[in-house]
Amino acid sequence: MPVHNRDIADIFNKMADLLEIKAANPFRVRAYRDAARIFGGMAKSASDMIAEGADLTEIPGIGDDLAEKIREIVETGSLAQLTALEKELPSGIHDLMRIPGLGARRVQALYEQLGIGDPASLEEAARAGRVRQLDGFGARLEANILEEVEKKRWSKARTPWHVAEAVARDLLAYLQADDSVKQAAAAGSFRRRKETVGDLDILVTCRRGSDIMDHFISYGDVEKVISRGKTRSSVRLRSGLQVDLRKLPQVGYGAGLHYFTGAKAHNIAVRRLGQKKGLKINEYGVFKGDKRVAGRSEASVYAEVGLPCIAPELREDRGEIEAAQRGELPELIRIEDIRGDLHVHTDATDGSSTLAEMADGARARGWEYLAITDHSQHLAMARGLDARRLLASVEAIDRLNETLKDFRILKSIEVDILKDGSLDLPDEVLKVLDLTVCAVHSAFGLSRDLQTERILRAMDNPFFGILAHPTGRLINEREPYDVDLERLIEAAAERGCFMELNAHPKRLDLTAPYCQAAREKGVKIAISTDAHSVDHLDDMRFGIHQARRGWLAPGDVLNTRGWGELKKLLKR
DNA sequence: GCCGTTTTCGGCCCGACTGTTTTCAGTCG
Numbered sequence: 001m002p003v004h005n006r007d008i009a010d011i012f013n014k015m016a017d018l019l020e021i022k023a024a025n026p027f028r029v030r031a032y033r034d035a036a037r038i039f040g041g042m043a044k045s046a047s048d049m050i051a052e053g054a055d056l057t058e059i060p061g062i063g064d065d066l067a068e069k070i071r072e073i074v075e076t077g078s079l080a081q082l083t084a085l086e087k088e089l090p091s092g093i094h095d096l097m098r099i100p101g102l103g104a105r106r107v108q109a110l111y112e113q114l115g116i117g118d119p120a121s122l123e124e125a126a127r128a129g130r131v132r133q134l135d136g137f138g139a140r141l142e143a144n145i146l147e148e149v150e151k152k153r154w155s156k157a158r159t160p161w162h163v164a165e166a167v168a169r170d171l172l173a174y175l176q177a178d179d180s181v182k183q184a185a186a187a188g189s190f191r192r193r194k195e196t197v198g199d200l201d202i203l204v205t206c207r208r209g210s211d212i213m214d215h216f217i218s219y220g221d222v223e224k225v226i227s228r229g230k231t232r233s234s235v236r237l238r239s240g241l242q243v244d245l246r247k248l249p250q251v252g253y254g255a256g257l258h259y260f261t262g263a264k265a266h267n268i269a270v271r272r273l274g275q276k277k278g279l280k281i282n283e284y285g286v287f288k289g290d291k292r293v294a295g296r297s298e299a300s301v302y303a304e305v306g307l308p309c310i311a312p313e314l315r316e317d318r319g320e321i322e323a324a325q326r327g328e329l330p331e332l333i334r335i336e337d338i339r340g341d342l343h344v345h346t347d348a349t350d351g352s353s354t355l356a357e358m359a360d361g362a363r364a365r366g367w368e369y370l371a372i373t374d375h376s377q378h379l380a381m382a383r384g385l386d387a388r389r390l391l392a393s394v395e396a397i398d399r400l401n402e403t404l405k406d407f408r409i410l411k412s413i414e415v416d417i418l419k420d421g422s423l424d425l426p427d428e429v430l431k432v433l434d435l436t437v438c439a440v441h442s443a444f445g446l447s448r449d450l451q452t453e454r455i456l457r458a459m460d461n462p463f464f465g466i467l468a469h470p471t472g473r474l475i476n477e478r479e480p481y482d483v484d485l486e487r488l489i490e491a492a493a494e495r496g497c498f499m500e501l502n503a504h505p506k507r508l509d510l511t512a513p514y515c516q517a518a519r520e521k522g523v524k525i526a527i528s529t530d531a532h533s534v535d536h537l538d539d540m541r542f543g544i545h546q547a548r549r550g551w552l553a554p555g556d557v558l559n560t561r562g563w564g565e566l567k568k569l570l571k572r
Numbered sequence: 573g574c575c576g577t578t579t580t581c582g583g584c585c586c587g588a589c590t591g592t593t594t595t596c597a598g599t600c601g
Contacts, residue, residue: 024573025573026584027573027574027583027584028573028574029573030573030574030584031573031574032573034573034574035573060574060575061573061574061575062574063573063574063575064573064574065573065574066573066574100599100600101590101598101599101600102598102599103598103599103600104598104599105597105598105599106598106599135592136591136592136593136597136598137591137592138591138592138593140590140591140592141590141591141592144590144591188601198601199601201601226589226590227588227589227590227600228589229588229589229590230588231588231589232587232588232589233589234589234600244600244601246588259586259587259601260601262601264585264601267585267586268584268585268586270585271585271586272584272585274585275585280585280586281585281586282585282586282587283586283587283588284587
């Protein structure tokens with residue numbers, strides 16, 4: 001079994017959990033968590049790096065010790081030190097650590113004094129009133145813990161961004177309806193446009209004498225008030241989503257916005273730069289001694305540490321600070337840069353809008369072209385097109401195009417990549433199309449090598465255009481199939497193929513690190529909606545969010561080009 | 573466990589709120 005970066009991240013996170021419970025040096029714990037974060041967000045596979053003889057200690061945050069542990073994990077699939085720790089502590093302890101209100105110290109106490117090592121036995125002990133007897137615990141804490149355990153909070157999935165958006169929109173409108181509120185905005189991972197969010201962080205500035213916290217906890221959707229203070233309150237909504245509200249002074253609003261947008265690792269890196277310049281940076285401003293020197297705007301915070309303002313989508317400590325210092329931050333793509341959509345369906349297969357409706361929808365969005373990419377015959381479930389029906393669709397497009405001015409419907413198909421790597425329709429048919437979008441819809445369970453070979457073989461076909469939703473994942477629903485994406489990106493670069501960033505909010509496939517990798521290899525990316533109805537053309541904005549997280553500039557994206565230029569690029 | 577224009581040891585980002593305490597540890601972000 002090949003070892004993936006996410007396996008390494010899992011092992012290091014578990015190490016951090018167990019070391020924390022054993023009261024290890026907190027900075028040592030942090031080193032493991034940092035390493036987990038680094039590998040979790042890296043496109044380049046550690047296995048490959050080791051196979052190529054690369055020096056892992058060149059990665060910031062990885063020293064001799066962790067490099068050696070990574071080598072051990074890659075070679076053996078496990079880490080002896082973790083295995084040993086897991087013999088001392090039960091595996092359910094990781095779940096305990098994820099229960100809100102429980103951290104390392106309390107989990108340690110529960111285990112050492114009551115022998116509790118998993119949520120089920122914690123529930124039992126809390127019911128029996130044994131938890132409250134521990135030092136530092138009480139009846140309130142016990143009741144809170146019991147409630148969290150009963151609701152299985154440790155296994156709560158993160159909320160997809162587009163779901164959080166609806167919650168944030170309603171809540172912001174509710175807060176702004178209060179006369180005392182001057183500004184209200186959502187920060188956190190929501191503002192960074194992460195695919196999923198763990199909670200919502202809302203910031204407000206208010207006039208004097210505001211009772212905004214009362215207003216906030218009175219919101220109709222609030223199920224439980226977790227905490228309530230003068231400047232910070234937390235609630236859980238009926239949907240299960242936690243919302244934190246922070247009240248900020250106007251003069252430090254930019255510093256607060258920066259602080260609560262994160263990511264944590266990015267903030268730490270920025271504060272370190274501040275430290276070197278003798279500055280203290282917190283959520284209220286940038287301070288030299290007791291004197292506030294900046295903080296009204298985010299840009300003013302960055303300026304104090306000698307950086308240009310970094311876009312929220314880039315703030316993950318994944319090289320953006322170094323790039324900013326070198327003046328090499330990309331000019332990120334915006335929705336206005338998009339000139340067409342290269343992947344949509346119609347009612348000829350599993351879509352619900354007609355060809356003409358989809359074309360009208362695209363024109364209404366200011367686009368210049370739209371590729372019709374209905375499914376191919378292998379996808380019988382979606383009434384996929386055979387050669388005869390595809391050619392009929394091509395004729396219909398030709399006829400419609402004759403009636404359209406300043407807009408072009410592109411003849412295309414989402415053709416299945418069959419298990420053996422062949423495409424689902426013969427070359428004679430594919431060659432009449434303007435482009436092809438090629439996709440895996442079957443045999444998701446192939447081994448990494450076979451899946452990679454399958455797609456590489458498909459890319460050898462001269463009519464292979466864009467690799468659609470390259471990993472097949474559905475957020476919170478289906479894991480990506482196992483494939484060597486890095487190799488696919490290299491192959492796409494060699495063969496003149498393209499990768500899709502599927503904008504569907506459940507897909508967002510490619511992920512940001514692979515967008516970054518494709519950009520570095522010069523592989524152009526199509527940001528496509530995969531719309532199955534006119535309304536879904538608006539999903540383009542989700543694709544733009546992900547593209548920005550992946551450092552993409554307009555020049556990295558296929559469908560920022562006019563048809564004339566696009567046509568040339570598509571020629572292999 | 574990492575790191576270094578104070579470099580191989582001694583630092584490591586910063587503050588709010590809760591609950592259990594009686595001055596603060598633990599958790600969270």
